[in-house]
Amino acid sequence: MDENPVVTTLLIRNAAVLQCESDACRILRSHDIAIEGNRIGAVRPTEPGAVAGGCDIVDADGQLAIPGLINTHAHVPMGLFRGLAEDVDIVSWFNDHIWPLEANLTAEDVFWGMQLGLAEMIAAGVTAVADHYFFMDRAAEAVELAGSRAALGWAVFGSQGAEGVRRTASFAREYSGAAGGRITTWLAPHAPYTCDDDFLRAIAEEAERLDLGIHIHAAETVAQTEASLATSGRTPIGVLAATGVLDRPTILAHCCGVTPGDIELMAGRPCGVAHAPKTYLKLAMGAAPVLELRRAGVPVGLATDGPVSNNTLDVLESLRLMAMVAKHETGDPREMPVGAALTVATRESARVYGLPDDLGHLAPGYLADIALLDLGGAHHQPLHDPAASLVYSARASDARTVICDGRLLMRDRELLTLDLERIRARVGESMARLAHRVPESRIQLYRG
Amino acid sequence: MDENPVVTTLLIRNAAVLQCESDACRILRSHDIAIEGNRIGAVRPTEPGAVAGGCDIVDADGQLAIPGLINTHAHVPMGLFRGLAEDVDIVSWFNDHIWPLEANLTAEDVFWGMQLGLAEMIAAGVTAVADHYFFMDRAAEAVELAGSRAALGWAVFGSQGAEGVRRTASFAREYSGAAGGRITTWLAPHAPYTCDDDFLRAIAEEAERLDLGIHIHAAETVAQTEASLATSGRTPIGVLAATGVLDRPTILAHCCGVTPGDIELMAGRPCGVAHAPKTYLKLAMGAAPVLELRRAGVPVGLATDGPVSNNTLDVLESLRLMAMVAKHETGDPREMPVGAALTVATRESARVYGLPDDLGHLAPGYLADIALLDLGGAHHQPLHDPAASLVYSARASDARTVICDGRLLMRDRELLTLDLERIRARVGESMARLAHRVPESRIQLYRG
Numbered sequence: 042m043d044e045n046p047v048v049t050t051l052l053i054r055n056a057a058v059l060q061c062e063s064d065a066c067r068i069l070r071s072h073d074i075a076i077e078g079n080r081i082g083a084v085r086p087t088e089p090g091a092v093a094g095g096c097d098i099v100d101a102d103g104q105l106a107i108p109g110l111i112n113t114h115a116h117v118p119m120g121l122f123r124g125l126a127e128d129v130d131i132v133s134w135f136n137d138h139i140w141p142l143e144a145n146l147t148a149e150d151v152f153w154g155m156q157l158g159l160a161e162m163i164a165a166g167v168t169a170v171a172d173h174y175f176f177m178d179r180a181a182e183a184v185e186l187a188g189s190r191a192a193l194g195w196a197v198f199g200s201q202g203a204e205g206v207r208r209t210a211s212f213a214r215e216y217s218g219a220a221g222g223r224i225t226t227w228l229a230p231h232a233p234y235t236c237d238d239d240f241l242r243a244i245a246e247e248a249e250r251l252d253l254g255i256h257i258h259a260a261e262t263v264a265q266t267e268a269s270l271a272t273s274g275r276t277p278i279g280v281l282a283a284t285g286v287l288d289r290p291t292i293l294a295h296c297c298g299v300t301p302g303d304i305e306l307m308a309g310r311p312c313g314v315a316h317a318p319k320t321y322l323k324l325a326m327g328a329a330p331v332l333e334l335r336r337a338g339v340p341v342g343l344a345t346d347g348p349v350s351n352n353t354l355d356v357l358e359s360l361r362l363m364a365m366v367a368k369h370e371t372g373d374p375r376e377m378p379v380g381a382a383l384t385v386a387t388r389e390s391a392r393v394y395g396l397p398d399d400l401g402h403l404a405p406g407y408l409a410d411i412a413l414l415d416l417g418g419a420h421h422q423p424l425h426d427p428a429a430s431l432v433y434s435a436r437a438s439d440a441r442t443v444i445c446d447g448r449l450l451m452r453d454r455e456l457l458t459l460d461l462e463r464i465r466a467r468v469g470e471s472m473a474r475l476a477h478r479v480p481e482s483r484i485q486l487y488r489g
Numbered sequence: 490m491d492e493n494p495v496v497t498t499l500l501i502r503n504a505a506v507l508q509c510e511s512d513a514c515r516i517l518r519s520h521d522i523a524i525e526g527n528r529i530g531a532v533r534p535t536e537p538g539a540v541a542g543g544c545d546i547v548d549a550d551g552q553l554a555i556p557g558l559i560n561t562h563a564h565v566p567m568g569l570f571r572g573l574a575e576d577v578d579i580v581s582w583f584n585d586h587i588w589p590l591e592a593n594l595t596a597e598d599v600f601w602g603m604q605l606g607l608a609e610m611i612a613a614g615v616t617a618v619a620d621h622y623f624f625m626d627r628a629a630e631a632v633e634l635a636g637s638r639a640a641l642g643w644a645v646f647g648s649q650g651a652e653g654v655r656r657t658a659s660f661a662r663e664y665s666g667a668a669g670g671r672i673t674t675w676l677a678p679h680a681p682y683t684c685d686d687d688f689l690r691a692i693a694e695e696a697e698r699l700d701l702g703i704h705i706h707a708a709e710t711v712a713q714t715e716a717s718l719a720t721s722g723r724t725p726i727g728v729l730a731a732t733g734v735l736d737r738p739t740i741l742a743h744c745c746g747v748t749p750g751d752i753e754l755m756a757g758r759p760c761g762v763a764h765a766p767k768t769y770l771k772l773a774m775g776a777a778p779v780l781e782l783r784r785a786g787v788p789v790g791l792a793t794d795g796p797v798s799n800n801t802l803d804v805l806e807s808l809r810l811m812a813m814v815a816k817h818e819t820g821d822p823r824e825m826p827v828g829a830a831l832t833v834a835t836r837e838s839a840r841v842y843g844l845p846d847d848l849g850h851l852a853p854g855y856l857a858d859i860a861l862l863d864l865g866g867a868h869h870q871p872l873h874d875p876a877a878s879l880v881y882s883a884r885a886s887d888a889r890t891v892i893c894d895g896r897l898l899m900r901d902r903e904l905l906t907l908d909l910e911r912i913r914a915r916v917g918e919s920m921a922r923l924a925h926r927v928p929e930s931r932i933q934l935y936r937g
Contacts, residue, residue, distance in 0.1 A: 120870070121871065122873070123869075123870070123871065123873060123878070123882070124872070124873040124874035124877040124878055124881075124882075125873050125874070127826070127827055127874065127877045127881075128822065128823050128826035128827060129822060129823065130821070130822055130823060131822070134822075157867055157870055158867075160867045161866075161867035161868050164866075164867060165868075319813070321817070322813035322814065322816060322817045323813055323816060323822060323881070324816075324822045325816045325817055325819070325820045325821055325822040325824075327820075328817075351881075352877065352878070352881040352882045353868045353881070353882050354868070355868065365767070365770035365771055366770065368770060368771060368772075368773045369769070369770045369773055369776075371773070372773045372775075373578070373773055374576065374577065374578050374579070374582075374771060374772045374773040375576050375577065375578060378575070378576035379575055379576060417913070418609075418612075419605055419606075419608045419609035419612060419909055419912075419913075420609050420613075420801045420802070420803065420885070421571075422568070422571070422605055422912075422913050422916055422917075423569065423571065423913075423916045423917055423919075423920045423923070424572070425570070425571060425572040425573050425920065425924055426572035426573070426575065429572040429575045429800065430571070430572055430800070433572075433575075433771070433799075433800040433801070434571070434572075434800045434801050436884055436885060436886055437868070437884060438884055438885075438886035461867055464867075464870075465865070465867075465870050465871075468870055468871045469870075469871055471871075472871045472873065475871070476873055
């Protein structure tokens with residue numbers, strides 16, 4: 042007898058199921074998804090009649106099952122500062138707003154801010170987030186509570202020297218595989234413009250020693266690339282290549298300022314680009330060359346960035362903006378068609394996140410991270426093309442039921458793991474203190 | 490004794506109230522809005538304790554009251570074709586998709602498609618729409634049922650000749666002031682590229698005779714402007730000026746292709762520009778010079794365009810995209826700040842819509858068109874800045890209660906005037922027929 046009999050622990054009945062592959066996508070109508078523990082056991086046509094009992098059943102009639110959305114770059118707890126840095130340029134955004142605000146931040150703030158953002162993301166169908174911030178032990182505690190999946194990195198600056206390397210590495214070592222395996226970890230130096238070459242080299246060595254990846258901001262704007270060239274004769278991507286960072290699996294956030302030469306450097310290396318188009322529009326950072334990166338084989342993942350630039354954690358909005366900005370920038374509305382956009386949102390985001398064989402696809406063997414979207418709203422009717430509706434009509438509020446690692450985190454729009462009322466009250470109590478800026482205590486100065 | 494005593498018919502209690510003026514906005518906290526019939530009687534601080542009975546009371550604690558959103562240019566019944574023209578260029582969009590699809594359109598389709606779109610808009614806080622389409626008598630019937638406000642124009646092409654002029658004019662004459670005054674009417678020639686000068690001149694004369702305005706597509710792209718210059722030596726705006734159209738109150742849809750000279754021509758004339766940024770991004774039509782138009786004193790109103798290019802009727806999304814694209818295009822994140830964006834969404838959209846003294850402002854004497862938004866969702870927390878949250882975090886689904894002309898159209902997210910289940914079923918029955926394209930019966934051929 043089989044010592045580990047296959048048991049369906051959760052059954053999704055009668056969903057439309059999205060599957061993407063190589064820039065094409067298809068919708069399997071009336072399919073069941075059988076979940077076995079934390080993985081998908083089967084995706085099969087729904088058969089009429091009753092099903093064998095013994096497991097929880099989610100009726101998904103009229104709903105579209107998609108891989109849980111993946112946010113490949115965020116600073117989730119920055120939601121605490123949402124709305125406090127509007128209509129300012131990027132230099133002022135950092136120097137007059139964000140860094141003076143972060144001078145107030147406590148570990149306890151991060152714990153509650155992370156819960157707030159995870160609640161926002163679960164409610165929006167987002168099951169995994171690559172987060173880059175401070176006090177990440179407390180962020181991990183929030184992830185543990187929420188039931189979400191997270192790739193966490195403790196952000197450090199070159200000014201912190203060896204202590205900074207130790208800080209990000211020791212967190213990564215300690216928390217790798219935490220929360221029952223839902224937490225993976227990355228080393229998280231801030232950016233080439235805030236970390237010198239020695240620091241980056243030390244990070245790369247530590248990453249190799251620990252067999253971990255590196256999550257870093259890179260070439261955020263053309264101005265940064267020009268400044269880097271003027272100072273060192275190398276682009277930010279050139280710096281990352283020279284210091285060994287690009288030899289490790291790497292999440293490169295933004296890359297609006299990469300050059301064609303940079304893209305050649307990136308191609309074939311184990312790096313991916315986290316793409317957060319709402320931040321680029323709002324802060325006028327330019328447009329990331331998403332099409333060129335993808336043509337070179339560099340994977341692109343959807344991201345929101347932090348909720349002070351975004352101002353939300355809405356990955357569906359990132360999806361729509363990515364596709365629309367690609368059409369706008371090239372002047373060709375045929376670019377980034379629906380199938381390509383959805384491939385980025387699913388398979389390719391999983392690749393950037395570092396789990397290409399486990400996430401981003403609804404098929405047997407993949408982790409059971411699933412969002413069920415209700416496409417019954419007036420804004421989807423009549424539903425001629427569910428895939429187009431997902432890209433161009435869907436709203437975060439269409440998420441109805443959300444599963445991560447085989448566990449229900451939201452059912453029929455009710456959050457099951459987090460208490461939003463309590464989170465909102467706790468965050469509300471700290472609002473006045475959080476809004477107070479302390480420029481003299483800022484951690485860095487941005488020089489553009 | 491007063492023969493017409495002022496009686497509050499509906500009282501909104503304890504809302505935060507948005508007011509905009511000259512690109513600045515303020516939030517009045519804890520205010521009541523007293524509605525008298527179809528107009529606002531008072532906006533005053535909420536006093537503690539019970540209120541006198543005799544009228545319906547809406548508790549708006551924790552909600553933001555904004556002027557009902559105004560959609561200054563749409564083709565609402567095109568929602569019937571939602572998702573049927575993705576990832577194609579503008580020539581194919583018209584010739585291979587839209588016009589062959591519209592060959593199938595019946596008056597009954599328009600009646601149900603209009604109801605569908607009005608339901609979508611009410612649920613999204615949109616109370617008024619300037620709609621430009623066919624079979625507008627049946628659209629008016631839907632508006633009557635829905636309780637919304639609409640500025641309707643029966644679309645005609647130059648190829649229809651005198652019969653076309655008669656068609657749009659007789660509808661406009663007959664339906665002006667219909668639905669208890671909620672319907673205003675406009676003459677609706679399609680565009681300078683589909684209407685010759687004689688036709689436009691006849692329209693302008695008819696508009697003057699009827700004392701009505703004209704709603705028309707104009708200079709949708711730079712390519713259209715160049716084609717017009719090559720053919721006639723005049724820009725599309727030049728054509729509208731020469732034929733007398735611009736002497737009438739005019740809604741000019743899109744204007745991505747206007748020249749600096751065009752803007753000079755427009756300034757000081759009674760025209761406004763309907764701005765539908767999602768369509769421009771999706772169809773790669775370029776960017777409308779919103780900042781230049783506004784600097785010249787030409788009012789800009791938010792619009793969605795039809796749900797085949799958009800693919801929704803979400804005015805909050807248009808608001809956000811307008812602000813973000815202005816920052817992106819100028820490279821300056823300080824452009825189109827929150828107060829300016831909200832002024833466009835409220836006062837200026839009312840001006841483009843033709844009711845500057847009646848709509849777009851929550852103050853005594855204005856029509857009682859109000860949307861109450863619930864800013865309690867995780868994506869707004871903590872609510873440091875409600876105005877910024879409205880522009881950058883708000884979703885259509887945040888609309889909770891919607892009032893038009895003093896009447897509740899949605900309360901606590903329940904639609905009160907339209908039966909969405911029935912509409913969805915009726916529209917669903919026609920899906921296969923609606924998706925069938927009949928190129929040989931298309932009404933026009935687009936030549937770019």
